[in-house]
Amino acid sequence: MNDMHMREGYARALADYGAVNPNVVVLDPDTSSSTMSGLFARRFPERFFNVGIMEPCMIDVAVGLAMGGKIPFANGFAALIALRALEQIRTCVCYARKNVKIASGYAGLSDYKDGATHHAITDIALMRALPEMTVIVAADAVQAGAWVPLVAEYDGPVYLRLNRSATIPVHEAGSPLEMGRGIMRRPGHDLTIVATGSMVGRSMAAAERLAGQGVDARVIEIHTIKPIDADILNQAAAETGAIVTAEEHSVIGGLGGAVAEVLCEGRPVPAERVGICDKFMRTGMDPESLADACGLAVEDVMAAARRVLQRK
Amino acid sequence: MAYHPESLILELEERARQIRTDSLDMIFRRNAGHPGGSLSAAEIMAALFFHTLRIDPKRPDWSDRDRFILSKGHASATLYSALARRGFFPIEDLEQWGALTCHLQGHPDCIKTPGVDMTSGVLGHGIAIGAGLALAARLDGKRYRVYTLLGDGECQGGIVWEGAMFAAKYHLANLTAIVDYNDVQLDGPVHEILPIEPFVDKWRAFNWAVLEINGHNVRQILEALEMAGEIHDRPTMIVARTTKGKGVSFMENSAAWHGVPPNEADYLRAIAELKGEN
Numbered sequence: 001m002n003d004m005h006m007r008e009g010y011a012r013a014l015a016d017y018g019a020v021n022p023n024v025v026v027l028d029p030d031t032s033s034s035t036m037s038g039l040f041a042r043r044f045p046e047r048f049f050n051v052g053i054m055e056p057c058m059i060d061v062a063v064g065l066a067m068g069g070k071i072p073f074a075n076g077f078a079a080l081i082a083l084r085a086l087e088q089i090r091t092c093v094c095y096a097r098k099n100v101k102i103a104s105g106y107a108g109l110s111d112y113k114d115g116a117t118h119h120a121i122t123d124i125a126l127m128r129a130l131p132e133m134t135v136i137v138a139a140d141a142v143q144a145g146a147w148v149p150l151v152a153e154y155d156g157p158v159y160l161r162l163n164r165s166a167t168i169p170v171h172e173a174g175s176p177l178e179m180g181r182g183i184m185r186r187p188g189h190d191l192t193i194v195a196t197g198s199m200v201g202r203s204m205a206a207a208e209r210l211a212g213q214g215v216d217a218r219v220i221e222i223h224t225i226k227p228i229d230a231d232i233l234n235q236a237a238a239e240t241g242a243i244v245t246a247e248e249h250s251v252i253g254g255l256g257g258a259v260a261e262v263l264c265e266g267r268p269v270p271a272e273r274v275g276i277c278d279k280f281m282r283t284g285m286d287p288e289s290l291a292d293a294c295g296l297a298v299e300d301v302m303a304a305a306r307r308v309l310q311r312k
Numbered sequence: 313m314a315y316h317p318e319s320l321i322l323e324l325e326e327r328a329r330q331i332r333t334d335s336l337d338m339i340f341r342r343n344a345g346h347p348g349g350s351l352s353a354a355e356i357m358a359a360l361f362f363h364t365l366r367i368d369p370k371r372p373d374w375s376d377r378d379r380f381i382l383s384k385g386h387a388s389a390t391l392y393s394a395l396a397r398r399g400f401f402p403i404e405d406l407e408q409w410g411a412l413t414c415h416l417q418g419h420p421d422c423i424k425t426p427g428v429d430m431t432s433g434v435l436g437h438g439i440a441i442g443a444g445l446a447l448a449a450r451l452d453g454k455r456y457r458v459y460t461l462l463g464d465g466e467c468q469g470g471i472v473w474e475g476a477m478f479a480a481k482y483h484l485a486n487l488t489a490i491v492d493y494n495d496v497q498l499d500g501p502v503h504e505i506l507p508i509e510p511f512v513d514k515w516r517a518f519n520w521a522v523l524e525i526n527g528h529n530v531r532q533i534l535e536a537l538e539m540a541g542e543i544h545d546r547p548t549m550i551v552a553r554t555t556k557g558k559g560v561s562f563m564e565n566s567a568a569w570h571g572v573p574p575n576e577a578d579y580l581r582a583i584a585e586l587k588g589e590n
Contacts, residue, residue: 025451047451049447051478052477052478052481054477056471057471057478060475061440061444061475064440064441064443064444064447064448065447067429067430067445068449068451068454069375069448070448072444091431092430092431092437092441096430096431
């Protein structure tokens with residue numbers, strides 16, 4: 001396992017990209033040593049703004065900077081940005097269509113130490129319901145870094161969802177990455193596991209073990225929850241006839257919801273959702289064992305695969 | 313400070329009267345809108361749009377223009393009147409306000425309407441967004457200034473004070489905020505619903521320069537806006553004491569006219585009063 005934290009992969013890329021694009025400015029609400037946006041701050045102090053503990057103000061300031069032609073990356077904890085600043089994001093970023101990039105760190109259960117107050121398990125649902133918003137979930141440290149220039153150079157609001165720690169690596173440096181286009185991570189014919197973020201690596205592990213049991217599972221990574229790649233999903237449903245979704249987020253309104261919306265209109269097939277089951281989670285000792293305890297274990301994905309196969 | 317000849321004052325007072333009659337025309341025709349807070353803001357809007365702001369109707373996206381954010385977005389009628397009268401779009405558009413085919417939304421929309429720098433309508437955003445914009449101007453070495461107009465009730469919201477702290481931290485002297493302090497909000501008097509006093513002291517404590525004026529005195533408005541440009545180490549708050557519903561006797565100081573359009577009889581009476589025909 002590559003043990004680089006996802007936050008570090010993102011933050012290093014952001015600092016490097018700062019040298020390429022002088023219009024990039026970075027904001028952080030007093031979490032720059034956590035999100036590691038401090039790496040950018042040290043290289044470009046004149047383009048870094050620590051706004052203090054006020055996420056709503058940070059988003060408004062970012063809107064103003066975007067109005068002035070800057071490309072602001074607003075960092076912070078996903079739970080706080082997506083909830084405290086939701087109105088700012090809806091009205092001032094999305095409705096006014098300002099070129100603000102929200103880099104939402106510590107997503108999902110990342111903040112295992114602090115517990116449910118700092119878990120972000122509803123942010124995908126909230127963000128993808130907003131018109132004009134693009135929602136991207138990074139799968140590992142390498143991919144988190146690869147998103148930085150793509151997000152910066154896209155003209156419009158983006159919510160980039162990041163984990164704090166290392167995840168099982170899936171993305172090779174330099175491999176193709178395009179907003180809105182899902183990635184076939186593993187071919188397969190019996191069912192398709194559609195995963196996002198930290199669950200891509202775990203789903204790959206589940207598919208490997210399923211193969212040992214004679215189940216040929218396809219794995220598709222959906223990094224862009226919105227606009228979602230309906231083609232790759234409908235094709236997978238048509239070709240494999242069963243779907244499992246896997247995400248470090250509530251099963252309500254996140255990847256599972258988005259995939260269900262596509263398939264119920266396009267290609268209805270049996271589906272099972274792996275995610276946080278509409279409950280507040282708890283504090284843990286490390287992100288991996290907490291995820292395991294919260295229904296996101298490799299075994300949970302495998303069990304969902306077996307359930308969906310029975311419904312095929 | 314520049315001398316403002318009496319002719320300029322008279323001209324801006326006439327512009328304010330036009331903003332008032334336009335606003336009431338529009339609100340009556342659409343049977344929707346906010347009369348009270350539009351009438352109270354008329355002189356401030358007239359001074360900004362017909363004197364202070366460096367804007368060009370032929371180039372609404374001119375990168376060096378001054379920026380204006382109507383933080384109290386429900387006074388949209390005044391902004392639409394000012395922009396139309398400045399030539400940003402045809403005056404006839406005002407008659408279509410709110411129609412499905414018209415660019416003029418209930419609240420200002422920066423994508424649909426030329427000359428609207430920022431969408432508003434949910435209260436509280438002007439200062440924080442204005443601060444970001446002022447910061448961008450400084451980063452680029454641009455000379456443009458950023459202005460935002462707030463309501464007094466709006467200042468009950470925490471985001472206003474978040475923005476105030478941020479603007480003070482970065483000494484954003486190119487940001488000027490004006491509060492249309494008419495002491496009336498939707499449900500009643502501001503000093504009863506949720507007192508905001510001591511208001512001037514609050515802004516001083518937040519490290520803003522504060523100027524207190526009569527918000528219906530055009531000369532005082534012009535001088536305050538100019539003085540704000542002479543302050544180089546901090547943002548300026550202009551506390552403009554105003555009268556809600558100013559100019560229409562039965563609307564003055566009345567919460568009942570915050571967001572209620574006049575019927576035909578009241579509309580005709582109001583216009584007659586504004587035109588001095590009563």
